[in-house]
Amino acid sequence: MLDKKFILNNIDAVRANVAARRMQIDLDRFVALAEERKRSEQRLQDLNREANTLASGRGRQGAPDEAALARARALRDEIAVVKKDVVATTEEFDALHASIPNMTDARAPLGDTDASNLVLGYGETPVRKFDFAPKDHLAIGKALDLIDMEAGSRVSGHGFYYLKNEAVLLDLALQRYALDVLARHGFTLVATPDMARMGVIGGTGYAPRGSETQIYQIAGSDLGLIATSEITLCGMYASHTFDASALPLKLAGFSHCFRTEAGSHGRETRGLYRVHQFSKVEMFAFTTADQSEAMHQHFLDVERAIFDGLQIPYRFVENATGDLGAAAYRKFDLEAWMPGRGDGGEWGEVTSASNCTDYQARRLEIRYRPDDGKATFAHTLNGTAIATSRALIAVIENHQNAAGGIDIPPALQPFLGLKQIPAAPKA
Numbered sequence: 001m002l003d004k005k006f007i008l009n010n011i012d013a014v015r016a017n018v019a020a021r022r023m024q025i026d027l028d029r030f031v032a033l034a035e036e037r038k039r040s041e042q043r044l045q046d047l048n049r050e051a052n053t054l055a056s057g058r059g060r061q062g063a064p065d066e067a068a069l070a071r072a073r074a075l076r077d078e079i080a081v082v083k084k085d086v087v088a089t090t091e092e093f094d095a096l097h098a099s100i101p102n103m104t105d106a107r108a109p110l111g112d113t114d115a116s117n118l119v120l121g122y123g124e125t126p127v128r129k130f131d132f133a134p135k136d137h138l139a140i141g142k143a144l145d146l147i148d149m150e151a152g153s154r155v156s157g158h159g160f161y162y163l164k165n166e167a168v169l170l171d172l173a174l175q176r177y178a179l180d181v182l183a184r185h186g187f188t189l190v191a192t193p194d195m196a197r198m199g200v201i202g203g204t205g206y207a208p209r210g211s212e213t214q215i216y217q218i219a220g221s222d223l224g225l226i227a228t229s230e231i232t233l234c235g236m237y238a239s240h241t242f243d244a245s246a247l248p249l250k251l252a253g254f255s256h257c258f259r260t261e262a263g264s265h266g267r268e269t270r271g272l273y274r275v276h277q278f279s280k281v282e283m284f285a286f287t288t289a290d291q292s293e294a295m296h297q298h299f300l301d302v303e304r305a306i307f308d309g310l311q312i313p314y315r316f317v318e319n320a321t322g323d324l325g326a327a328a329y330r331k332f333d334l335e336a337w338m339p340g341r342g343d344g345g346e347w348g349e350v351t352s353a354s355n356c357t358d359y360q361a362r363r364l365e366i367r368y369r370p371d372d373g374k375a376t377f378a379h380t381l382n383g384t385a386i387a388t389s390r391a392l393i394a395v396i397e398n399h400q401n402a403a404g405g406i407d408i409p410p411a412l413q414p415f416l417g418l419k420q421i422p423a424a425p426k427a
Contacts, residue, residue, distance in 0.1 A: 001363050002100055008034055017103050020321040022112050025099055033093040040086045047082060051075045098202065102359040104321055105330035111320030114349070117333065123307060123314040127337050127345075128398060136340025137396040138271045141167065143404060143424050146396075149271065159261060159269065159276040163392075166421045170395065170408075171279065171388045173415035178281040178386035179252060180415075181306055187252035187283065192232035194256050195223045200235035203363040205327030205356070214259045229253030230382040233284040234360050241375050242368040248287040248295055252385065255280060271393070273341070273348060278389035283353075285381045288368055292355050292379035299353040299383035300332045306385060307350065309411040312394045313337040315347060328354035334384075336394040350390045353383030 007014050011031060018025050054072055109118045141147030146167035152160035163171055179189055198208045198217065201224050207213050208224060216225040226232055233253045242249070257280050261269070272278075283302065285295050300316065307314050319331040331354045335347035358377035361367070367375040399407045404423035413419055 001098055001359060002102065003362065004034070004097060007097075007100060014100065014103075018101065020104060020110055021101055021324060022322040023101060026096065027100075030093070030096050030100070033089055033096065037086065037089045037093055040082055040089055044079065044082045044086060047075055047079050051079065098363075099326075101324070101326040102205075102329050102357060104324065105355075108318060108324065108330060109320045110322075112322040114317075114320070114323045114333075116320035117317040117323060118320070120316050120318055120332070123304060123312070123316075123334075125308065125311045125313045127313045128339070130339070132402045134339040134345075134397065134400060136271070137393045139340070140396050140400055140404075140406065144406070144421060145424070146421075147272070156276075159274070161272065161275060166416075166418065167392070169416055169418070170412070170421075171392060173412045174386050174388050174391050174395070175254065175279060175281055176415040177309075177412055178306060179254065181302065181309070182252035182281065182283065182385055185250075185302055187250045190229075190233065190236075190251050190253045192226075192229045192236075192253050192255045194226055194258070196226050196231050196235055197222050198224055200238065200364070201226070201231055203238065204231045204234045204360050205325060205363075206231065207326075214261070216258050216260060225258035226255060227259045228257050228280060228382070229255035229282045230284055233282065233382075234364060234366075234380055237286065237366050238364040240366055242286065242366075242378060244288055244368050244370045247368055247378070248285050248291050250295075251284045253282040253284060255282070257387070272389040273393060275389050278387055280387045281385040283381075283383040283385055286361075286366065286368075287379045287381065288370070289358070289376070289379055292357060292381060295379075295381050296330065296332070296353060296355040299381060303334050303351045303353060303383060303385065307334060307336065307394075309409070310391075310395060311409045311411075312350075312398055314350070319352075325354065327356040327359045329357045329359070330355045336390070336398075338393055338397050339400075340397045341393075348390065348393070350387065350394055351384035354381065356380045356382070 011027060015027050054068060109116055145165055148162040148164060151162050183189060201208045201215055206215060206227060208215050214227045218224060233251050256277060258277050261274055261276060283299050287295050314334050314336045317333050317335060319333060324331055331352055333349050334351040336350045337345060338348045339345040341348055357379050360380045361377040366378045368378045369375045396406055399409060401407050406421040408416055408418055408420060
């Protein structure tokens with residue numbers, strides 16, 4: 001979260017930032033609550049001081065008179081009321097404080113949605129010109145007995161699916177390929193829990209409750225299913241102070257991910273593009289304040305290397321202000337070309353990389369101690385290496401062949417043990 005003093009001292013800039021992100025937050029109420037809490041806390045101090053003075057006077061002078069007793073009773077009652085006011089005001093203030101997003105990099109384009117994102121460049125592989133009519137991943141998956149959406153819907157509901165036969169191996173190969181790339185780039189490999197405490201989920205900037213939540217909460221517990229291992233990797237070092245010499249720390253997290261996808265509709269919910277469960281390899285880093293921008297670029301470079309290695313056409317974009325998550329200061333996406341998406345093919349997001357500056361670390365009390373010895377909040381960054389559901393779409397659709405099978409890109413062949421998923425035999 002943002003520092004409270006920073007918000008109050010820069011309220012106009014914070015107000016402009018909230019507006020640019022197309023968010024509705026009552027900052028006037030935040031300022032009013034800050035003043036109200038200050039007054040209540042001061043009143044409580046004054047009352048406690050008077051009560052202490054009265055008690056010490058009684059101890060020196062013997063039995064108190066009736067007026068002193070009456071005042072003591074009145075003070076107890078008033079202190080109880082003011083304490084309740086402080087608690088109620090603090091709870092409302094803290095909840096509103098937690099909803100205020102990170103500040104935004106001045107380079108982020110202004111805009112409401114991903115349609116306003118700024119295209120920065122393209123990958124090594126050009127968009128393929130097919131000499132046959134390409135199919136989408138669902139048609140290919142059905143023909144080759146790789147994907148069963150109908151069974152997933154019957155068993156678990158819309159947005160769930162079964163992978164079958166070579167698709168299971170392809171999913172695992174994508175995970176293994178991504179972990180191998182990240183290991184070569186100096187990331188520490190971590191398999192994380194698939195659940196986290198709600199305080200950790202909220203601490204990373206995810207709304208744990210409400211109509212906009214992406215989190216499935218476990219009934220009767222303080223646990224939720226994670227939407228990404230960003231949550232568990234960040235929480236891994238909650239309340240920790242690093243030596244500056246230990247940073248940057250780069251982690252590669254593997255986990256299953258679960259998302260409610262509240263508010264999703266239309267063609268984005270078709271097939272594997274926007275589902276409730278998938279596997280993901282995530283990059284995460286803790287850095288000092290002066291290391292985070294270079295690390296953000298590094299994450300983008302690694303994502304590009306992964307998808308260049310898969311021979312997937314993609315473009316990379318700078319996210320517009322209205323398309324940023326609450327924690328992100330600056331964000332890049334990779335959008336892969338998906339020939340079966342829309343009418344004749346479309347770009348679809350396959351990775352994102354965010355610099356969250358000290359927004360998450362301030363919530364979770366993650367610091368580093370520089371050479372001068374004064375601890376300060378760390379910066380955190382996250383980036384997708386492979387989210388297997390969307391990566392499967394990109395590989396299946398871009399590497400389909402005229403016979404109806406799928407040619408496996410060379411980078412995946414050592415992990416899959418196949419050069420091709422053959423076409424289904426004709427009846």
